[in-house]
Amino acid sequence: MAGQEKRPIVTVDTVLFTLRDGRLTTLLQSRDKPPHAGSLALVGGYVRPEEDASTTDAASRILRQKAGLAGLFLEQLATFSGPDRDPRGWSLSVAHYALVPEAALAAAQGLEAFPAEDPPPLPFDHGAILAAALARIRTKGAWSSLPALLLPDTFTLPELKAVYEAVMGERLNDSAFRRKINDLRLIEEVPDARSQATAERRRPAQLYRLTRRAFVAFDRVI
Amino acid sequence: MAGQEKRPIVTVDTVLFTLRDGRLTTLLQSRDKPPHAGSLALVGGYVRPEEDASTTDAASRILRQKAGLAGLFLEQLATFSGPDRDPRGWSLSVAHYALVPEAALAAAQGLEAFPAEDPPPLPFDHGAILAAALARIRTKGAWSSLPALLLPDTFTLPELKAVYEAVMGERLNDSAFRRKINDLRLIEEVPDARSQATAERRRPAQLYRLTRRAFVAFDRVI
DNA sequence: TTAATAGTGTCTTTTAGACACTATGAC
DNA sequence: GTCATAGTGTCTAAAAGACACTATTAA
Numbered sequence: 001m002a003g004q005e006k007r008p009i010v011t012v013d014t015v016l017f018t019l020r021d022g023r024l025t026t027l028l029q030s031r032d033k034p035p036h037a038g039s040l041a042l043v044g045g046y047v048r049p050e051e052d053a054s055t056t057d058a059a060s061r062i063l064r065q066k067a068g069l070a071g072l073f074l075e076q077l078a079t080f081s082g083p084d085r086d087p088r089g090w091s092l093s094v095a096h097y098a099l100v101p102e103a104a105l106a107a108a109q110g111l112e113a114f115p116a117e118d119p120p121p122l123p124f125d126h127g128a129i130l131a132a133a134l135a136r137i138r139t140k141g142a143w144s145s146l147p148a149l150l151l152p153d154t155f156t157l158p159e160l161k162a163v164y165e166a167v168m169g170e171r172l173n174d175s176a177f178r179r180k181i182n183d184l185r186l187i188e189e190v191p192d193a194r195s196q197a198t199a200e201r202r203r204p205a206q207l208y209r210l211t212r213r214a215f216v217a218f219d220r221v222i
Numbered sequence: 223m224a225g226q227e228k229r230p231i232v233t234v235d236t237v238l239f240t241l242r243d244g245r246l247t248t249l250l251q252s253r254d255k256p257p258h259a260g261s262l263a264l265v266g267g268y269v270r271p272e273e274d275a276s277t278t279d280a281a282s283r284i285l286r287q288k289a290g291l292a293g294l295f296l297e298q299l300a301t302f303s304g305p306d307r308d309p310r311g312w313s314l315s316v317a318h319y320a321l322v323p324e325a326a327l328a329a330a331q332g333l334e335a336f337p338a339e340d341p342p343p344l345p346f347d348h349g350a351i352l353a354a355a356l357a358r359i360r361t362k363g364a365w366s367s368l369p370a371l372l373l374p375d376t377f378t379l380p381e382l383k384a385v386y387e388a389v390m391g392e393r394l395n396d397s398a399f400r401r402k403i404n405d406l407r408l409i410e411e412v413p414d415a416r417s418q419a420t421a422e423r424r425r426p427a428q429l430y431r432l433t434r435r436a437f438v439a440f441d442r443v444i
Numbered sequence: 445t446t447a448a449t450a451g452t453g454t455c456t457t458t459t460a461g462a463c464a465c466t467a468t469g470a471c
Numbered sequence: 472g473t474c475a476t477a478g479t480g481t482c483t484a485a486a487a488g489a490c491a492c493t494a495t496t497a498a
Binding site: 050054055090 | 228229230231232269270271272275276277298300301303304305311312314316
């Protein structure tokens with residue numbers, strides 16, 4: 001097809017969020033090819049029309065192939081484009097973000113953790129993408145059960161409150177939190193299940209899980 | 223460059239919103255080329271790397287060239303992609319939405335107006351894009367001065383309230399509306415300026431305009 | 445003066461935050 | 472029992488809605 005050489009380079013990049021010591025953390029990967037080989041960057045790669053059903057599908061494939069991550073909540077963030085963002089030429093990257101619970105992280109490869117609010121310098125416009133993802137998760141976290149996807153399938157209310165605090169970056173009122181969580185009906189008790197006591201946790205707490213209702217707020221989990 | 227033929231087709235499409243008889247209205251254009259020549263569709267076209275600085279810049283250029291529209295509030299919505307959305311092949315469209323005040327509409331060409339909630343059947347996945355844009359404007363309209371961008375530079379409070387009602391799709395409480403608008407400090411009085419009385423408007427009202435503060439809420443106006 | 449819309453004041457309801465209090469289980 | 476955390480109840484403050492009321496101006 002004539003004019004084909006005028007098409008932009010099309011890639012996807014994914015911002016990975018997880019919890020580390022109760023802080024919102026991002027996971028970066030060392031680039032193995034130029035440009036910026038050796039630099040820490042978002043996990044990304046080319047969209048492959050012959051095998052990807054969508055850009056989100058491409059992001060999912062790349063997370064699996066390059067980081068061993070699967071089954072994550074993964075959502076489109078925004079598209080970044082321009083002549084100068086990539087030395088290979090006019091490029092377009094459909095940025096995504098994903099939430100990585102600790103269990104999924106066990107199988108992952110080659111990822112390094114950094115505080116989400118204080119990342120190292122990043123190549124391309126990955127710094128701007130990370131900042132946009134952080135802004136998105138903060139906004140969206142305030143009125144959905146999204147932060148709970150950073151936790152295991154079952155969790156206690158104090159744990160849930162701590163994740164909301166980490167995601168939103170502010171302290172929450174205890175009784176107001178329980179009231180709101182209850183009103184939204186996003187979680188339900190796991191019958192007869194209580195958490196183990198640990199060194200930090202003197203008293204076991206009731207275990208909860210997300211209700212089916214909680215998931216309709218999300219686009220999808222891949 | 224090898225592998226170039228594997229790059230997706232990259233386009234932009236823009237959902238245009240305006241007010242018509244107090245209702246939120248979308249503006250569509252008859253396509254002059256295949257595929258779907260003659261169908262009403264969103265205003266869109268190819269991204270041209272040699273002249274566009276970004277996809278939003280491409281959307282702005284296409285609005286100017288194909289519809290004679292300039293100076294609009296224009297913002298990225300989301301990116302739609304896949305093998306089947308366009309018969310020409312695997313394609314990706316960066317969807318945008320724009321707000322068209324009546325003054326800008328005067329210079330526009332070849333646009334037809336339809337109720338935003340009840341559009342005609344649209345080709346490609348333009349129906350889904352329009353639905354997403356409507357959802358976005360409703361959400362964002364609730365907590366920003368965005369709806370005011372559908373009005374002229376100066377407007378009365380009753381007019382402003384009517385736009386919010388059209389955008390949000392629900393009736394608002396009068397005194398609560400004034401209180402909120404005042405608290406947000408998004409508008410200011412135009413000194414000694416009052417609207418004209420008309421057939422529907424028995425009594426002139428104070429004219430207001432957006433403050434500079436109101437604009438920081440937005441990404442940009444092109 | 446009347447009709448119609450502009451604009452205000454105030455009461456009620458709802459929601460969110462503060463914070464003291466009780467409950468439970470490990471030790 | 473003691474201590475730390477889980478969980479509840481209640482008071483207060485702030486925000487949102489209902490709605491009656493006053494103000495202004497064209498006719």
